[in-house]
Every structure is written in structure tokens, then in C-alpha cells.
Amino acid sequence: MLKNDSYKFSLRKNDEVQVISGREKGKIGKILKVDLKNCRVLVEKTNLVKRHVRPTQKNSGGIVEKELPLHYSNVLLLCPKCNRGVRHGIKWMDGVNKQNTKPEASSKGQKKAKIRICKRCSEALDVA
Numbered sequence: 001m002l003k004n005d006s007y008k009f010s011l012r013k014n015d016e017v018q019v020i021s022g023r024e025k026g027k028i029g030k031i032l033k034v035d036l037k038n039c040r041v042l043v044e045k046t047n048l049v050k051r052h053v054r055p056t057q058k059n060s061g062g063i064v065e066k067e068l069p070l071h072y073s074n075v076l077l078l079c080p081k082c083n084r085g086v087r088h089g090i091k092w093m094d095g096v097n098k099q100n101t102k103p104e105a106s107s108k109g110q111k112k113a114k115i116r117i118c119k120r121c122s123e124a125l126d127v128a
Ligand SMILES: [Zn+2]
Pocket: 079, 080, 081, 082, 083, 086, 118, 119, 120, 121, 122, 123
């Protein structure tokens, strides 16, 4: 179904991202939650909305600020080296099976690691 899309969508929880569009443009935050189904990410302290909450036993009510999820195309993964949001590529770390690439065929322990790299400076963005 959405295979091609989910491939591009390689943001994960705790990634640092920069918002590139909308009113929160330029903001940097950590991903709190990834919604693969809707291709959305929840970024810490961005896209805040004010919610008026009725007092309950749990909280005292009032105005609560809450994050709204952003579409993944509105954020870019932050490259610590470039110090900005960048487009990232995928690199397969290993090099063992280059010819016979049946994903299921790879034996145990020979797992290929997919890492994300910065397209500007080629810095690996994933800490192994
Ligand atoms: Zn970079």
C-alpha cells in the first residue's frame, strides 16, 4: 500500500527535527511520538494549541497547551554537524550481500543495518 511512503518516512522517536513550514518554521524539537499510519510526528513544544480543559479530579482545569502532530514532510531531521534541518539519505551498513539481496535470505547475525546520513555533509545521523 504505502510502501514507498513509509520508506521515506524514517523519522523515529527522540530524533531531533527542525520544522520547515507553517507557523512553527525554524523551530527545533525532539520527536515525542511517531504516527506511521498518518505520517505524522509529534514534536516537543511545537505546533502548540491552547485547550480549555474542564476541571476534573485529576487536574484543576484551565488552559492547557498541547502539541499537535505535524506531517512528516514539514519537518527535517537535524544534522548536528550542519546544525540545521537536512534531507537525509539511507545507507546500508555492511556490504556482505550486495548481489543476492533477498531480505529474508540474510542469515542471523548478518543483519544489515540501515543508517541515515546527512545529504549535505554525509554525516551519519544514527548513533549505532
Ligand atoms: Zn550534515
